[in-house]
């Protein structure tokens with residue numbers, strides 16, 4: 448089982464130097480701010496069901512890159528007490544062990560000649576280990592890119608990338624939203640931001656985040 452390790456050590460293991468990590472972190476936070484501004488603009492006239500305390504989107508398998516994970520881990524380390532941190536690692540590692548077959552399937556080509564891992568992703572559902580008891584996100588300011596797009600963008604099929612509550616609320620409304628996949632693709636030019644996995648995978652492999 449993973450133990451809590453210092454965020455600086457994890458960042459150094461992945462980026463090789465503090466400067467390399469900080470450069471990637473600044474670029475990531477800048478992209479987050481840009482996407483947030485675009486989402487605010489494209490959704491400002493819509494009636495969305497999202498509100499503080501609603502955590503419907505945090506019971507799905509949410510994917511993020513190693514870079515995003517290290518930035519989230521860094522934030523969590525600075526804002527959470529040791530007992531809670533240990534509890535998060537325990538919970539996330541238990542989730543990984545419970546769902547290991549499905550989670551590890553994302554690290555190999557999709558089965559049966561499928562074009563992607565969408566079918567596996569649909570089967571993988573768990574309560575995010577970073578979701579606090581009050582329904583708030585423990586890392587909200589640095590939450591992953593897909594969380595920022597969820598409920599506010601189009602999926603690859605031109606439907607709503609979001610939960611059923613958002614889909615139902617937007618029926619009949621005129622929409623000009625970001626495309627989730629192409630927006631997420633912008634991260635691929637960043638260091639350690641090509642592959643994606645779920646939080647339980649990362650917490651269970653703290654020394655080897657890729």
Ligand code: SF4
Nearest residue numbers: 505575577578584594
């Ligand atoms: S990290 Fe936060 S926003 Fe992302 S799934 Fe977990 S609780 Fe939700």
